[in-house]
Amino acid sequence: MAVERFEKHTEQTPEKTVIEYETGVLRYGEVNRKANALAWELISLGVKPNDRVAIMASLEAETIIGILGVLKSGAAYVPIDPATPKERIEHILNDAAPKVILTREKTMETEVPLISMNLEDLGENAENPACAVEKDDIAYVIYTSGTTGKPKGVAVTRGNLDHYLSYADQEYQKEACTTVLITSLSFDLSVTSLFLPLISGGSLLLKGGDAEERLRAAFKDNRVTFLKLTPSHLKMLETYADGVDVPNLETLIVGGEEFTTDTARKTQKLLGDSVKIHNEYGPTETTVGCCDYVYSSEKDKGLSVGIGRPIANMQLYILNEMELCSVGVPGELCIAG
Incomplete structure (x- = not known):
């Protein structure tokens, strides 16, 4: 655990x-x-x-x-x-x-x-x-x-938390990570940034000020290897692009809101092609994230970045009145695992 x-x-x-x-x-x-x-x-x-x-x-x-x-x-x-x-x-x-x-x-x-x-x-x-x-x-x-x-x-539960962290540890980082906590601990978006450094032997950098000040500090710290943000955070980057200095950043996870391809494209251009951008989706009830998608500027041409496929040991079903929908038929997303 x-x-x-x-x-x-x-x-x-x-x-x-x-x-x-x-x-x-x-x-x-x-x-x-x-x-x-x-x-x-x-x-x-x-x-x-x-x-x-x-x-x-x-x-x-x-x-x-x-x-x-x-x-x-x-x-x-x-x-x-x-x-x-x-x-x-x-x-x-x-x-x-x-x-x-x-x-x-x-x-x-x-x-x-x-x-x-x-x-x-x-x-x-x-x-x-x-x-x-x-x-x-x-x-x-x-x-x-x-x-x-x-x-x-x-x-x-502890079992669900450990299940998610095990996936995140294997998928989002290759070794001990260094990150900055941006969002309040009252939001489960923070769970990834809080625990991944602790369980991987990494370091957690705590910056002062409000969320925007912490974000600015994070993108001026060349030790950072991993970040998790919302699309709203990424839009702030456009106002101070010249201040970005994260040469060791390997992984950026985006979650909490709809992730448009326009924001994804601008972010990839700003950070460079070497940074892997994940769009992670999951209600709080499913423990932070239940599915994941890696953004590709070549493949993603629609308005929004997809939410991908379920992570290990999770299942996603598209249902209409509890019946499985055919491909292309809209329905309700039901999550299990």
Whole structure:
């Protein structure tokens, strides 16, 4: 599983940098010890598999340690962006019913136990917790946008998360990757960028500012080998094309929105033909992505880039009133696996 793969790299390269943030770096061994200390504290509070632990934090080193600590404790993490409107935060906390809240804000009005997310407050513990988790236990709960009503929490199991990460690790990278987190952890688009460096022995670069500032910084960092973005992010690139400096970028994954061939063509021209551009599709309920397509400027002449075929161990069916449609007949996409 993801945590075990991270711990393996911790044993092999404890002094290698795993997180770089604005004011310093954290190495594999240090991050693992701090995550262990947090996990043991959660366990002491009675946290167990399938309990939820809310994480009220932005894209910071402490947040990454918090997620690892929650997973090591056996619980599921519930990411909440502090910039989220108060009403949405209250709904998520009431609905998810977390057993503990990790936060920088120590004055929250709640009866739920709070744990500080300040890096200096996190102790260190060398011992990895040995929690008996199963593949059907929950890894995280991410809430939908709520555009059609109240946001609903999508509970993703550890087995499904590991299945997706195994595919992504084999398909999107050949070795340890270096990437930048662009999107909020409250969106499952971030799952790929968050976990792939951790399970591959790579590095996660945390840039400051808003999404556009982080995007600008990412495309000026020549260490980056892998990125995952939305088409909206890519459209921003057109405004500062001269600032792109990612000679080591190998893979760009696009998801979350319709990917037009116009945007794909401009992006390929900007980054060069050596960068492989994937269009990944999948509702939050199917664990990040369930199908994948590699863009080709020679083959893709329509208005939109296709969503491709199902990834390993997934099945896609086009149905009309639960009957399989013939080729070319429109229907409803049903996903299994």
